[in-house]
Structure formats: C-alpha cells, structure tokens
Amino acid sequence: MKFLINPYKFNNFSDTLIKPLLYLSVIFLFLGLIFSFYFSPNDYQQGSTVRIMYVHVPSAWLSLMTYFIMSIYSILALAFRMPFGYIVNSAVAPIGATFTLICIISGSLWGKPMWGTWWVWDARLTSVAVLFVVYLIIIFINLSFENRIVREKVTAIFILIGSINLPIVKFSVDWWNTLHQPATISKLSKPSIDPSMMVPLILMTFAFVFIGICIAIFRIKTEIHNRKNNL
Template sequence: MFKFLVNPNKFNKFADITLKPLVIITLLTLIAGLILVYFSPLDYQQGLTVKIMYIHVPSAWLALLTYAIMTIYSIIGLAFKIPFSFIINKAIAPIGAVFTILCLFSGSMWGKPMWGTWWVWDARLTSVAILFILYLLIIFLNHTFENREVREKTIAIFILIGSINLPIIKFSVDWWNTLHQPASISKLSSPSIDISMLQPLLVMTVAFSLVGLIIAILRIKAEILMRKNYL
C-alpha cells in the first residue's frame, strides 16, 4: 500500500491522482488559517507581535520535519539500496532550507521588538543556523561529483551525520540556559498556550505542511522525469 514511498512509478501514479485535490485542500486550509490568524486574540504580553508566531513556529517545525524525512530516507537508501530515496533527498533539501530561512527571518523580526535584539548566539538560535548551513551544504553537494552513485552516497552520509543536530535543536532550550523560550506545546504537561491561539497555529501548521508537500511532489516528479530522460 505504501509502495509509492519507495517506488518512482508508483509515486508518479499516486502524485497524478492526489495533486489536484491536494492543491484545493491546501488553498482552503491556507485561507482558513490566515482568517483564523487575523481574528486570533492579542497576547497579554506581546500584543500584536504574537502573530509572527503563526509563521515562525510552523516553519521551524517543518524545517526539522524535512530534515527528519531526509534522515529516514538516507538510512533506507544506504541500507536497502533504494535509489528513489536519493531522489527524495535531492528534491526536498531546498524546501527545508526555505523553511529554515523563513523561521530564522521571522524569529529575527520577533526578536527585535520583544528581546531587544535581532540575533544572539544562544544554543537554540545557533543550532538552527547550523541546520540552515547543513541544508545549504546538501544543496551544494548535489552539484559536485560527476559520478551519481558516489554523490548520492556522500550526501546520504552527510545527512546522517548532520541529523545529530536535530535533537540538539529540540532540546537546546531544556539543556542549556537560552534566551529563546522553552517549548510551549510539545511538553509533558498541558500546552502553555491558550486554545484560541493554539487553533490558528495548528491550522497554519497543516497549511504549511501541505504547501511543502505540494512543492515536494512537484520537485520529486521533475527529478524522476529528468533521470528517465537523461540517464
């Protein structure tokens, strides 16, 4: 049933069926999310600035998720020798990079009025900056090595080594003193964010994920086509 996740032909068929409904659902979710954000309440401390969170947090989550997906596909690709996983690695790396830069940029815009600084070198901000550099290096590595197999293996190993950064990003706010606030939602006790703000945040997260998914499907399809025609 999930063959389309490892087989290019099955993936193409799956993509052809799902792409159109997916675009419609994405548009609806995005519009709903933006309306919810518009009518979401102002924060008792931050006032209007809290709305940056609805861009910042989804893009941060998706930056991490994209890398996690690449890590899983690198393991599958290296261990089970499935070439499709390398196609996915190549296709989604720029998506992750864009989400990371969105996260860094929106965070910076929030940090200036709230913290009083655009940027500090605390553990959370630095580890996310490293994530962005990792994405850039992965994109650059895609343009090195004439030999495709060598290139893909190198990238997969690089992704695996870089994946150690993921738990560091997640737990940096708990392990060390940071200026960045600790997690509000993914913690053991109930989320310390009011339900009226959590709803728009979750809808925006779904919308961002769907936008990422659509771009990913298009890029993967293009990559499959290119390999069929030129290799």
C-alpha cells in the same frame, strides 16, 4: 504504502493526490490567515507581534521534520538500496532550507521588538543557524559533483552525519538556559497555550505541511523524469 518507496507507484499515486492537496493547502492557508489576523487575540504582553508566531512555529517544526524525513530516506537508500531515497533527498533539501530561512528571518523579526536585538548567540538560535548551513552544504554537494552515483551517495552519507544536529536543535531549550522559550506544545503534557491562539497555529501548520508536500511532489516528479531520461 508502497508508493513511499517505489518511484513508479509514487508517480501514479501522486497524480491523483496532487489536486486535492493543492485545494487543501489553499483552503488551510486562507482559513489560517483569516484566523490569525482577525479571530485571534492580541497577547497582553507582546501585543500584535505575537502573530509572527503563526509563521515562525510551523516553519521551525517543518525544518526539523524535513531533515528527519531526509535522514530516514538516507538510511533506506544506503542500507536497503532503495534509489527512491536519493530522489527524495535531492528534491526535498531546498524546501527544508527555505523553511529554515523563513524560521530564522521571522524569528529575528520577532526578536527585535521582544528581546531588543535581531540575534543573540544562544543555543537554540545557533543550532538552527547550523541546521541552515547543513542544508546549504547538502545543496552544494548536490550541485558540485559531476557523477550522479557519487553525488547521491555522498549526499546521503553527509545527511546521516549531519543528523547529529537534530536532537541538539530539539532539546537545546531544555539542556541549556536560553533566551528562547522552551516548547509550549508537546505530546506528553497539556499545551500551555490558549485555544484561541492554538486554532490558527494548527491551521497554519497544516497549510505549511500541505504546501511543502505539494512542492515536494512537483520536485520529486521532475527528478524522476530527469532520471528516466538520463538528464
């Protein structure tokens, strides 16, 4: 597992990893799209719009997951002085922002036919919007400092402070009464979702994860190259 904290090992290991990952992401995306469009039933209430879920839910999970990974790498970088954490932070932030944006847009597209509005100010939606702004600020910090050492440390400190938002996003549906429904899939209990919808959801989640990892690997490799040549 050394390749997760060592830039040189990561560089070598990702070379062997990138091709199967690309194939996997294409296969899963293909399978997931086929399943979600042809082999999954319409909802008896929501009709065909339920298929938005297959984009909305994976991107929401991944937006949180990306931030979680970033905060762990910030701790590694600040407390244990591993510069690879800074590389991951600056490479992964735009990916997380994109996932959050996809989540917000697909959610509001889903909300218009179901709830009657594009947007409501309930706890879940607001906290996700805040998460998106936090991602944007991380990107801005990365863009606006001249000095590299300052830039990466300030970014890491900001990520750690901003991680207060993570539990609020996750548990907002449990803590407050919201229009947004509570989580249907959790570790502890049996999922309250039909297997015919579960299969495409899981396929799409894997597709999103693999696509995200592929882009992250490309961006991290670029970042490592830039640092090597002091760009």
